[in-house]
Amino acid sequence: MEDLFKERKEKLNVLKSLLPKKEPAKPPQANVPEGLYTKCPGCQGDILTQQLKSNWYVCPECGHHLRMTAWDRIQILVDPDSFREIRPKLRTKNALGFPGYTQKIYHLEKATGLNDAILTGIARVDGHRVVLGVMDCRFMMGSMGSVVGEKITRAVEYATRKGLPVIMFCTSGGARMQEGIISLMQMAKTSSAIARHSAAGLLYISYFTDPTTGGVTASFASLGDIVLAEPKALIGFAGPRVIEQTIRQKLPEGFQQAEFQQDHGFVDQVVERKDMRSTIALLLKLHTKEVR
Amino acid sequence: MTLQEAEAKVRELDDELGKLTQLTGHDLDTETIRMELEKAKERVLNMAYANLTSYDRVYLARKPTRPNVREYIENIFDHFFEQRGDRLYRNDEAIIGGIAAFNGTPVTVIGNLKGRNLEENIKCNFGMANPEGYRKALRLMKQAEKFKRPIITFIDTSGAYPGLEAEEHGQGDAIARNLMEMSTLTVPVIAIVVGEGGSGGALALSVANRVWMLENAVYSILSPEGFATILWKDASRAKEASELMKLTAGDLLDLGVIDLIIQEPVGNLRENAEMVYSQIRINLANELAALGKMSERALLEQRYKKFRSIGDCSGL
Numbered sequence: 231m232e233d234l235f236k237e238r239k240e241k242l243n244v245l246k247s248l249l250p251k252k253e254p255a256k257p258p259q260a261n262v263p264e265g266l267y268t269k270c271p272g273c274q275g276d277i278l279t280q281q282l283k284s285n286w287y288v289c290p291e292c293g294h295h296l297r298m299t300a301w302d303r304i305q306i307l308v309d310p311d312s313f314r315e316i317r318p319k320l321r322t323k324n325a326l327g328f329p330g331y332t333q334k335i336y337h338l339e340k341a342t343g344l345n346d347a348i349l350t351g352i353a354r355v356d357g358h359r360v361v362l363g364v365m366d367c368r369f370m371m372g373s374m375g376s377v378v379g380e381k382i383t384r385a386v387e388y389a390t391r392k393g394l395p396v397i398m399f400c401t402s403g404g405a406r407m408q409e410g411i412i413s414l415m416q417m418a419k420t421s422s423a424i425a426r427h428s429a430a431g432l433l434y435i436s437y438f439t440d441p442t443t444g445g446v447t448a449s450f451a452s453l454g455d456i457v458l459a460e461p462k463a464l465i466g467f468a469g470p471r472v473i474e475q476t477i478r479q480k481l482p483e484g485f486q487q488a489e490f491q492q493d494h495g496f497v498d499q500v501v502e503r504k505d506m507r508s509t510i511a512l513l514l515k516l517h518t519k520e521v522r
Numbered sequence: 523m524t525l526q527e528a529e530a531k532v533r534e535l536d537d538e539l540g541k542l543t544q545l546t547g548h549d550l551d552t553e554t555i556r557m558e559l560e561k562a563k564e565r566v567l568n569m570a571y572a573n574l575t576s577y578d579r580v581y582l583a584r585k586p587t588r589p590n591v592r593e594y595i596e597n598i599f600d601h602f603f604e605q606r607g608d609r610l611y612r613n614d615e616a617i618i619g620g621i622a623a624f625n626g627t628p629v630t631v632i633g634n635l636k637g638r639n640l641e642e643n644i645k646c647n648f649g650m651a652n653p654e655g656y657r658k659a660l661r662l663m664k665q666a667e668k669f670k671r672p673i674i675t676f677i678d679t680s681g682a683y684p685g686l687e688a689e690e691h692g693q694g695d696a697i698a699r700n701l702m703e704m705s706t707l708t709v710p711v712i713a714i715v716v717g718e719g720g721s722g723g724a725l726a727l728s729v730a731n732r733v734w735m736l737e738n739a740v741y742s743i744l745s746p747e748g749f750a751t752i753l754w755k756d757a758s759r760a761k762e763a764s765e766l767m768k769l770t771a772g773d774l775l776d777l778g779v780i781d782l783i784i785q786e787p788v789g790n791l792r793e794n795a796e797m798v799y800s801q802i803r804i805n806l807a808n809e810l811a812a813l814g815k816m817s818e819r820a821l822l823e824q825r826y827k828k829f830r831s832i833g834d835c836s837g838l
């Protein structure tokens with residue numbers, strides 16, 4: 231009997247060692263070349279990289295919100311050491327047989343440490359348990375193919391089963407061309423999962439970050455009970471260039487920016503990054519039974 | 523011989539056939555010549571249609587001579603009563619919808635409307651809907667649910683309109699909401715791609731229990747031109763793109779995106795449209811009966827699983 235247990239335990243340990251290690255939250259890495267100074271895309275000024283990091287990647291000179299990696303975002307959002315990644319072993323089947331696509335994915339996985347363009351997991355924000363999805367535009371412009379669609383769907387389904395709120399940070403060029411129609415179908419799949427989460431009476435906060443367009447805007451990203459956006463983030467369905475080509479005129483200043491979307495009724499609030507955590511914490515609190 | 527060359531040849535043969543009718547009174551055996559010409563025409567068409575490339579199908583799917591969705595509705599259903607407007611802002615003519623009867627059963631029909639000439643196309647924006655169109659469609663679908671009417675949608679659009687106003691009015695929001703709401707409809711939904719199924723603008727009417735496609739229709743993430751522009755910065759590689767994209771009915775049946783292919787006649791679809799209408803009628807009768815026997819719960823579950831299973835990527 232004793233031996234049997236021992237044997238089992240050993241087997242389990244072997245199995246455990248084979249499983250991917252839980253990745254600890256990595257130290258922030260700027261989405262910019264590592265250097266003493268970083269050029270701000272807003273004011274073109276050279277900002278001390280260290281200063282930028284300690285200011286949530288917001289330019290201290292002009293307030294421009296620089297793009298962030300998924301890991302950096304998680305680091306500044308969740309309670310310390312509370313993030314556990316949901317990392318199913320997924321890889322695209324490359325249904326179109328698109329030349330070089332699988333290799334590209336492989337290299338990006340190596341370079342970013344991400345399993346495709348989104349990081350999903352469970353965390354606590356100000357003590358509240360949440361299911362979190364954070365897209366990362368370094369990975370093929372954050373486009374949504376089968377792996378991104380599947381990861382979002384699994385995360386949302388998990389939240390529905392466990393009765394947890396979902397927070398999605400979106401940044402994406404849209405559906406992933408290399409997977410063709412399969413990518414298009416991920417829009418229906420993720421939106422259907424959100425519908426079930428919603429029907430269960432659960433909270434979904436969608437957070438637009440720069441840039442979010444195409445099939446992601448036209449699916450789960452627009453479906454939050456609460457929709458937030460970062461200042462000046464580009465948010466739209468069609469990209470600005472396509473629109474300009476269609477209507478043959480220049481688009482007005484600020485077109486499709488977060489503030490524009492707020493004015494037109496598609497965003498509840500534009501929130502500065504320094505207020506991101508406290509805003510989400512407040513919203514989570516306001517969705518508990520008894521607000522203290 | 524390319525499809526376009528075959529079509530030119532057919533036009534020539536048609537011309538000759540036309541001239542033949544004016545040759546009455548001559549000593550010629552016009553009937554024999556007529557039969558020869560008809561046979562030649564059939565040979566040319568059969569040959570061209572036996573080897574259609576994906577790009578040929580893109581060409582056929584876009585052909586302005588194809589019946590438009592209004593014609594499908596009028597030929598397949600009775601008593602069509604058109605409903606207009608989204609009750610929020612305006613009526614978008616790029617989406618047509620209303621109540622009709624199918625074999626005596628009330629149904630809601632909705633589709634993308636392309637024009638048959640320039641005047642009509644200006645009114646319906648060449649079939650490219652604005653958010654108001656999708657919101658009208660959603661209004662009609664929710665109403666169908668209230669009255670427990672099955673919903674049949676017809677897809678024929680190059681995509682949602684990428685315009686300035688469309689963005690101001692929330693094109694992304696409108697499409698997203700349709701996807702989400704369609705997944706919750708407690709009535710049977712059948713979508714039929716009859717021409718171009720372009721991108722989110724097509725999907726926004728297609729979250730259905732059954733998705734069918736005409737043999738020469740196409741359904742894709744983007745136009746082949748757009749695909750080539752994005753991936754290769756070269757719109758002229760559209761032909762190459764369309765071969766890669768898996769956008770034909772056969773490809774999509776293999777991928778599990780659609781459930782049934784409606785056969786098309788060889789040659790001009792408009793001349794033999796009844797062949798397509800009658801197949802749709804037969805399949806609708808069967809499927810509406812089958813779906814009608816399912817509980818609301820089973821309908822929801824089937825629709826959820828259908829889309830849930832597309833793009834399987836588990837296991838390395």
Ligand SMILES: [Zn+2]
Nearest residue numbers: 270273289292
């Ligand atoms: Zn700056």
